[in-house]
Amino acid sequence: xxxxxxxxxxxxxxxxxxxxxxxxxxxxxxxxxxxxxxxxxxxxxxxxxxxxxxxxxxxxxxxxxxxxxxxxxxxxxxxxxxxxxxxxxxxxxxxxxxxxxxxxxxxxxxxxxxxxxxxxxxxxxxxxxxxxxxxxxxxxxxxxxxxxxxxxxxxxxxxxxxxxxxxxxxxxxxxxxxxxxxxxxxxxxxxxxxxxxxxxxxxxxxxxxxxxxxxxxxxxxxxxxxxxxxxxxxxxxxxxxxxxxxxxxxxxxxxxxxxxxxxxxxxxxxxxxxxxxxxxxxxxxxxxxxxxxxxxxxxxxxxxxxxxxxxxxxxxxxxxxxxxxxxxxxxxxxxxxxxxxxxxxxxxxxxxxxxxxxxxxxxxxxxxxxxxxxxxxxxxxxxxxxxxxxxxxxxxxxxxxxxxxxxxxxxxxxxxxxxxxxxxxxxxxxxxxxxxxxxxxxxxxxxxxxxxxxxxxxxxxxxxxxxxxxxxxxxxxxxxxxxxxxxxxxxxxxxxxxxxxxxxxxxxxxxxxxxxxxxxxxxxxxxxxxxxxxxxxxxxxxxxxxxxxxxxxxxxxxxxxxxxxxxxxxxxxxxxxxxxxxxxxxxxxxxxxxxxxxxxxxxxxxxxxxxxxxxxxxxxxxxxxxxxxxxxxx
Amino acid sequence: xxxxxxxxxxxxxxxxxxxxxxxxxxxxxxxxxxxxxxxxxxxxxxxxxxxxxxxxxxxxxxxxxxxxxxxxxxxxxxxxxxxxxxxxxxxxxxxxxxxxxxxxxxxxxxxxxxxxxxxxxxxxxxxxxxxxxxxxxxxxxxxxxxxxxxxxxxxxxxxxxxxxxxxxxxxxxxxxxxxxxxxxxxxxxxxxxxxxxxxxxxxxxxxxxxxxxxxxxxxxxxxxxxxxxxxxxxxxxxxxxxxxxxxxxxxxxxxxxxxxxxxxxxxxxxxxxxxxxxxxxxxxxxxxxxxxxxxxxxxxxx
Numbered sequence: 001x002x003x004x005x006x007x008x009x010x011x012x013x014x015x016x017x018x019x020x021x022x023x024x025x026x027x028x029x030x031x032x033x034x035x036x037x038x039x040x041x042x043x044x045x046x047x048x049x050x051x052x053x054x055x056x057x058x059x060x061x062x063x064x065x066x067x068x069x070x071x072x073x074x075x076x077x078x079x080x081x082x083x084x085x086x087x088x089x090x091x092x093x094x095x096x097x098x099x100x101x102x103x104x105x106x107x108x109x110x111x112x113x114x115x116x117x118x119x120x121x122x123x124x125x126x127x128x129x130x131x132x133x134x135x136x137x138x139x140x141x142x143x144x145x146x147x148x149x150x151x152x153x154x155x156x157x158x159x160x161x162x163x164x165x166x167x168x169x170x171x172x173x174x175x176x177x178x179x180x181x182x183x184x185x186x187x188x189x190x191x192x193x194x195x196x197x198x199x200x201x202x203x204x205x206x207x208x209x210x211x212x213x214x215x216x217x218x219x220x221x222x223x224x225x226x227x228x229x230x231x232x233x234x235x236x237x238x239x240x241x242x243x244x245x246x247x248x249x250x251x252x253x254x255x256x257x258x259x260x261x262x263x264x265x266x267x268x269x270x271x272x273x274x275x276x277x278x279x280x281x282x283x284x285x286x287x288x289x290x291x292x293x294x295x296x297x298x299x300x301x302x303x304x305x306x307x308x309x310x311x312x313x314x315x316x317x318x319x320x321x322x323x324x325x326x327x328x329x330x331x332x333x334x335x336x337x338x339x340x341x342x343x344x345x346x347x348x349x350x351x352x353x354x355x356x357x358x359x360x361x362x363x364x365x366x367x368x369x370x371x372x373x374x375x376x377x378x379x380x381x382x383x384x385x386x387x388x389x390x391x392x393x394x395x396x397x398x399x400x401x402x403x404x405x406x407x408x409x410x411x412x413x414x415x416x417x418x419x420x421x422x423x424x425x426x427x428x429x430x431x432x433x434x435x436x437x438x439x440x441x442x443x444x445x446x447x448x449x450x451x452x453x454x455x456x457x458x459x460x461x462x463x464x465x466x467x468x469x470x471x472x473x474x475x476x477x478x479x480x481x482x483x484x485x486x487x488x489x490x491x492x493x494x495x496x497x498x499x500x501x502x503x504x505x506x507x508x509x510x511x512x513x514x515x516x517x518x519x520x521x522x523x524x525x526x527x528x529x530x531x532x533x534x535x536x537x538x539x540x541x542x543x544x545x546x547x548x549x550x551x552x553x554x555x556x557x558x559x560x561x562x563x564x565x566x567x568x569x570x571x572x573x574x575x576x577x578x579x580x581x582x583x584x585x586x587x588x589x590x591x592x593x594x595x596x597x598x599x600x601x602x603x604x605x606x607x608x609x610x611x612x613x614x615x616x617x618x619x620x621x622x623x624x625x626x627x628x629x630x631x632x633x634x
Numbered sequence: 635x636x637x638x639x640x641x642x643x644x645x646x647x648x649x650x651x652x653x654x655x656x657x658x659x660x661x662x663x664x665x666x667x668x669x670x671x672x673x674x675x676x677x678x679x680x681x682x683x684x685x686x687x688x689x690x691x692x693x694x695x696x697x698x699x700x701x702x703x704x705x706x707x708x709x710x711x712x713x714x715x716x717x718x719x720x721x722x723x724x725x726x727x728x729x730x731x732x733x734x735x736x737x738x739x740x741x742x743x744x745x746x747x748x749x750x751x752x753x754x755x756x757x758x759x760x761x762x763x764x765x766x767x768x769x770x771x772x773x774x775x776x777x778x779x780x781x782x783x784x785x786x787x788x789x790x791x792x793x794x795x796x797x798x799x800x801x802x803x804x805x806x807x808x809x810x811x812x813x814x815x816x817x818x819x820x821x822x823x824x825x826x827x828x829x830x831x832x833x834x835x836x837x838x839x840x841x842x843x844x845x846x847x848x849x850x851x852x853x854x855x856x857x858x859x860x861x862x863x864x865x866x867x868x869x870x871x872x873x874x875x876x877x878x879x880x881x882x883x884x885x886x887x888x889x890x891x892x893x894x895x896x897x898x899x900x901x902x903x904x905x906x907x908x909x910x911x912x913x914x915x916x917x918x919x920x921x922x923x924x925x926x927x928x929x930x931x932x933x934x935x936x
Contacts, residue, residue, distance in 0.1 A: 033858065033860075033861075033862045033863070034862070034863045034865065035858065035862055035863070035864055035865065036729050036730075036864075036865045036866075036867050037729055037730055037852075037853075037856075037864050037865070037866065037867065038726040038729040038730045038822055038824040038825075038850075038853050038867055039726060039824035039825060039826070039866060039867075039868075040826075040864060040866045040871060040873055041824075041826075041888075041892075042885050042888040042889050042892070043864060043873060043875055043885060044873070060860075
């Protein structure tokens with residue numbers, strides 16, 4: 001017998017303490033009472049008086065005995081009294097069900113998938129366990145996800161098994177076995193086995209000493225070819241031209257020749273035949289031009305056991321250049337500044353043509369005034385002092401311009417002198433990009449109410465000697481970027497594997513801020529170390545990595561296919577024999593509790609208040625003479 | 635007790651009742667019961683021989699003409715008989731009551747109020763006489779139903795305390811009220827002293843006794859168990875007893891035996907006895923128990 005963590009003497013001490021408490025309450029309840037009555041004569045005549053010294057014996061000893069025995073039985077029941085060997089008590093097992101990407105593959109020599117074979121093996125294992133054994137079912141992939149708590153309910157475990165499905169990540173055996181070990185240590189019962197059920201393929205060769213106690217091996221058909229990487233990025237200096245890159249991998253032991261099919265917006269591109277050696281990789285590149293948005297699909301006709309990595313797709317948005325409408329009377333001077341990059345598509349109009357009916361994302365107004373302000377963000381170049389979009393405080397001549405090297409848009413250039421310039425009145429929220437000693441001369445004002453974003457240059461940057469300085473194109477680039485954020489940002493699209501993703505940042509990006517969001521706008525945790533950014537995605541989703549220079553879109557829907565075989569030394573394999581678990585200890589706390597309840601009811605019936613309820617009513621005496629016989633007494 | 639002892643509706647029900655007595659008492663006319671004693675009544679009773687000093691108006695002159703002897707005519711009379719209500723105000727009248735029933739004292743006061751009202755309706759005079767270890771100050775109620783309120787106020791002002799002494803009470807009663815009549819005693823007849831012999835003296839003196847014994851549930855069937863110390867409510871004496879089923883049964887048998895002795899004493903002396911648990915509704919007592927006693931009396935008279 002064993003009583004939870006109590007030894008025999010400890011249990012007896014607890015019993016004696018509680019028993020003494022109950023006995024004290026009992027004696028208090030049975031203590032002599034005092035009562036005022038109408039007369040004592042009938043008690044004397046009934047012979048019930050007891051003038052002796054108080055008796056030392058306990059009255060109604062069987063009541064006390066029944067209560068103490070009930071207490072003993074209740075304590076034993078609470079202690080989960082079992083009859084048997086301690087080693088035969090229920091044990092707590094942890095079953096790691098491999099739900100990595102390989103679980104979706106076809107099992108070797110079978111038409112079933114690996115996950116189906118895993119379920120079958122686990123069910124057999126559960127049947128081999130003793131009924132008292134408790135099991136925690138854990139989905140093992142890149143992370144360990146408990147599917148159940150420790151439970152002896154086989155129906156709950158079977159339901160969780162039926163709900164488990166193959167995932168997209170690779171098996172991280174170190175993490176899942178560490179979790180299983182920790183969970184087993186948390187359990188209050190005897191520690192059981194850590195059982196792994198799966199194809200034993202891990203994401204990398206982890207030289208760890210953590211191993212499961214038992215392996216329920218399910219061999220997977222490893223003859224698989226798949227897409228490991230699929231990325232698209234715009235061609236530099238060529239608008240609407242994309243460069244697609246596909247990397248294929250042969251995980252099997254035989255060389256394969258595959259046909260790679262590419263589609264863009266349901267339009268097939270030229271298929272390629274690709275030969276991939278055993279265990280090798282091959283890259284394929286495409287360059288294509290399009291202005292329309294659409295889905296670019298790469299697919300191979302591998303026909304292998306794992307179909308989830310045979311197809312990848314990327315959605316490409318419309319790759320439009322920024323539409324800039326320039327109202328100027330000197331277009332030749334402005335063209336080198338606003339029409340040089342492929343990201344801009346500039347239309348030039350004379351100042352008298354304002355407002356033109358052309359749709360514009362950005363308006364440049366060169367040395368002019370307008371009757372009605374533009375609805376798009378506008379860049380004002382040296383507006384007349386009287387009708388400038390910002391109030392002009394004063395004008396200066398032959399002033400030295402200092403560029404603002406800090407702030408959200410720093411501009412690093414040497415100090416220049418201008419012949420004359422307007423100084424603007426600035427308010428809270430305005431950003432000064434350049435200034436003279438008397439005040440701001442280049443100001444950016446954010447959008448407010450119905451007014452779009454506005455930037456104003458208080459001098460003529462196209463006048464000599466500024467037009468020959470490098471500060472002028474830097475100033476224009478900065479202002480255009482501020483007025484149309486993201487217009488100059490390079491976008492790349494990558495279809496990658498679920499799990500850990502690494503991004504190598506450019507030198508310009510390393511100092512600036514980086515945001516990592518998913519499609520729902522939620523922030524994704526990431527780490528930055530030197531020039532590398534890492535983030536993790538446990539399920540298929542789209543992640544955006546945005547810096548000032550670039551926006552990288554990761555469509556992580558390809559399965560992370562592990563490659564390394566996991567050889568587990570010194571581990572029991574297969575299902576346990578039926579004799580492996582001896583009959584469990586007999587747990588009869590329920591019977592003890594029921595017996596205690598019965599005894600308490602008996603005590604209440606015999607000695608408690610129920611006794612008064614059972615007392616028969618005495619016959620009432622006749623209250624008046626009613627018959628002649630009574631009257632004859634006279 | 636601030637509430638009325640009896641409500642108006644109950645008083646209206648009492649108006650059809652009458653207090654009767656069984657014995658023949660001498661006295662002036664004005665009562666309800668026919669007396670066997672001759673008197674100045676209208677109904678002829680008998681003849682007897684004339685003795686000097688008798689009222690010549692009652693001589694039967696026709697019989698004298700025939701027999702030349704003087705015979706005197708005797709007439710039946712319904713005399714006015716004093717009704718006295720003795721109310722026990724000892725401390726035992728407060729003892730032994732449970733929370734779900736009134737005290738014997740409260741019950742006795744309500745019963746006394748009902749009997750007073752019945753008497754007042756018939757224009758009887760009822761003397762309310764409290765007692766404990768002696769006779770206390772009485773109250774005479776007479777003059778019709780509109781005189782009920784003072785009697786009720788007097789009853790409500792009564793308090794129960796002290797021991798019972800039936801010998802002293804009886805001695806004072808016989809000396810104070812020599813005229814015989816109906817004596818109704820409302821009491822639990824429980825106390826340290828014996829009550830049977832004094833009651834016998836009272837009956838021997840010619841009073842007709844109506845003994846109304848009141849008891850509570852605890853008085854007759856104590857519910858306690860185990861070792862208990864009992865304290866007499868009147869004398870303060872205490873005894874330690876061990877209560878069990880057998881002891882309780884013996885106690886109840888002793889109580890019933892005492893009640894039986896009271897009943898025999900009453901019947902033996904031409905009186906009446908009724909035992910009333912205070913859990914009984916007052917209406918049931920007045921229209922049931924006491925009425926049955928009266929019905930039995932009439933049956934015996936026939």
